Amino acid sequence: MISVESTPYAIRIGGIGGQGNIKMGLILAKALTYDKRWVVQTQSYGAQVRGGIAFSDVLFSQEPIDYPKANHFDIQYMMHQQPLEKFISLLRPNGILICDRSFVSHLPITIRRITRKIVSIPVTEIATERFKLSLVANVLGLGLLVKTSKIVSMESIQRAIEEEVPQKVLDLNLEALQYGYSLVEKTYSLKDEKRRAAARFE
Secondary structure, eight states: OOOOOOOOEEEEEEEETTSSHHHHHHHHHHHHHHTTOEEEEEEEEOSSTTTSEEEEEEEEESSOOSOSOOSSEEEEEEOSHHHHHHHGGGEEEEEEEEEETTTOOOOOTTHHHHOSEEEEEOHHHHHHHHHSOGGGHHHHHHHHHHHHHOOSOHHHHHHHHHHHSOGGGHHHHHHHHHHHHHTOOOOOOOOOHHHHHHHTTO
16 A cells, blocks of 8 residues: 655746846745745756746645655746746646746747646736836735735745845835735635645556
């Protein structure tokens, strides 16, 4: 009889260097620990640190995580067309896809065969127009991700931002977080961990 262990949920935040996706992953990982989750966070930069593909992976579970990498992802937050095209095949069936439409001009024609849980919003444009600063787009995107997936509490995200963001721009970032949270009404659920683990052996 095969012992079925819990499979952690996996999130990939993909962008190009300079978009703030690595910081986004760090804040999310810290917030998940405040919600009493086991968490692993890793990151990767392309050959060009600024302008090349960069991504941050966050794995989380109710139980200890025995392997720090994922081959497929329950949630993908794509900030640019390049990482979207490179990583979209790694999205799990019925996973959640969130795109910054400011830099994602089109979705692959086959995407709806993978999932219909798609949120596409011009996050960077909204950040620039409302807050006059595109650099808060990643935090605005965190609010969007939290509302869409409900994987972490807003209290924990706020606490992590307060610890990770410089004091002089803290209020602006907290406002951007709340605004991102308000941008969507629809929320999506993730599959139960044990059901996902069992599916590995089917």
